[in-house]
Amino acid sequence: MALFPIYTIFEEDFVVQLIPVDTEDTMDQVAEKTAYHVIDRRVKPKEGKVLRVRHHESGEVYPRDMKVQDAGWRPTETLDIIFADE
Amino acid sequence: MSTLPREEWYDLARTTNWTPKYVSEDEMFPEEMSGARGISLEDWGKYDEPYKTTYPEYVRIQREKDAGAYSVKAALERDNFVERADPGWISTMKAHYGAIAVAEYAASLAEARMARFSKAPGNRNMATFGMLDETRHGQIQLYFPHTHVRRDRQWDWAWKAYHTNEWGAIAARSLFDDMMMTRDAIGVAIMLTFAFETGFTNMQFLGLAADAAEAGDHTFASLISSVQTDEARHAQQGGPALKILLEHGKKDEAQRMIDVAIWRSWKLFSVLTGPIMDYYTPLEARKQSFKEFMLEWIVAQFERQLLDLGLDKPWYWDEFMRALDETHHGMHLGVWYWRPTVWWNPAAGVTPEERDWLEEKYPGWNDTWGRCWDVIIENLKEGRPELTAPETLPVICHMSNIPIVGTPGNGWNVKDYTLEHEGRLYHFGSEPDRWCFQVDPERYKKQMTLVDRFLAGHIEPADLMGALIYMNIAPGETGDDAHNYEWMKAYMPEKQAAE
């Protein structure tokens, strides 16, 4: 367990933000921690959609239960948080 | 006693490239300070400044300029404009003075570098006056806001801003250090006097003066447009330096310096001037949109002059023109959302009438930035102001030192441009920002953005309070909505009717 800083861009938001996550967090938790700083602040929630974590540059979408420590990220890696059907 | 007219003695009097006897030419003009770029002293002697002046002329004209600006101030003092001015306009002045006044002294040092180290005698002569000009700009732009320090502490930031680690101050310092303080004499002539002063200062000192006059602030309009008359003269040092570089086959290097200076200046103006012109200035006083001012001053005037001198449009032209529609809207939203971290009170500028204006000037605004503002407005309406305040940091660009932003809503295109250099991961707000870094990584690689400093533990406690302490923002200085959310009334018809 260790604090791990990532940079995230939330779909339909206007800015990149610093989000401190934990190496033990799953992708769903990463999405949730980002959503806290965006949803109902500058972006409305979307009913029936789930949030997925996507690598900003490669476009790779990570499995929802994958842990941060297994994703091979560098500190301050840039990720998109996107709305998806599943 | 009759005296010779200037044109009969000027050239001879300033032909001062004598042959040094006691030191070598390299000792007198070290390359790292002079930046002669292999061009001989003799060839630099051919530098022909189009705007010539002499000391007696300078003193006479400057006296008249000062008499004008100070007398307007004195005459209007009793009018007490500031007392009744729109709070958005007050914020405009606070942002302006903090971002500009002390930087003028840095510009004076840059002029001093040319005055001492340029190998072109004409450059040395004109820079001596330029040095005095910039001292005037520092003094006058501190003196005017000083009148208002008794009103509230934010006015004190006219002096204080550059002495802090406030993020906007870091960004401004980064740009001005790059153009003014860390370049050789010819670099200063090209990047500061040509790119910045022939180009961008017109936006802040004339475009904004047009808004000021419309807003009824004749003191400010007179002051800043008077400052710009000095710029119009001393900015003419860059053109002849460019001509010499071009004659000696150094077009690529000149073009590169200009492209870097234009892009970096543009980014600072997107966070400073953009929000001021399109959001803080009261609607009825907006002479033109920020984009229209950019097209007038930067495209039609400055870039056109660039072509005339034999240079090209910057390679990032298309991206630049695209950004004129976008970047400053994101900067404004960011500054407003992170408003406790600035020394002025940002005006939201999003009443229904203002949104109509924004939609007209920037078609699609409501479907993009408007979408974020919809959520903010909803929160203010429903009594959830805490959701309109930040709880984390925006990521800061390693070149511009301002947040990385893009278009939200239906036009979502936020992009982070990364670069791994010597094992460190850098983040940039655009391709040209990343390119500026790649042109000269040694120059920029050690810069730590505010987020880097946060992650390195420089900011404690690691929260907003810690960040405010780090940025030297004292109680009474933190920014809040300029109109104290009064503008929200327009969105609460029921309540208004009940009152």
Add this chain to the structure above:
Amino acid sequence: MASVADDILHNNKVGPVLRAGELAQAAAEAAEIDNPGKEVTIEDKMAYLRIMADDELVLTQDTLSECLGRDMNIRELEVDLSSFAGQIEWRPDKVRFYFEKHL
């Protein structure tokens, strides 16, 4: 946007931008007299006046003095000359704004 901007970029307008005041008014008048046969355009932005003509625009000391109603030295123009389009050339009795290349 880039094509609109290119149209704006490809202009040949040169001339002074003067702070609002009597000098600016005089210069606007003088520009008509000193540049016969040229179409002189004036844009009034309240705080400043933009005086423009294609390719070249000249202002002479004599005409300026006449329009101002008093003798002035051409160098006094600097007091209100905040900016200008094109390149500049100062002569003892006149100032010239110009482009080298017509686009």
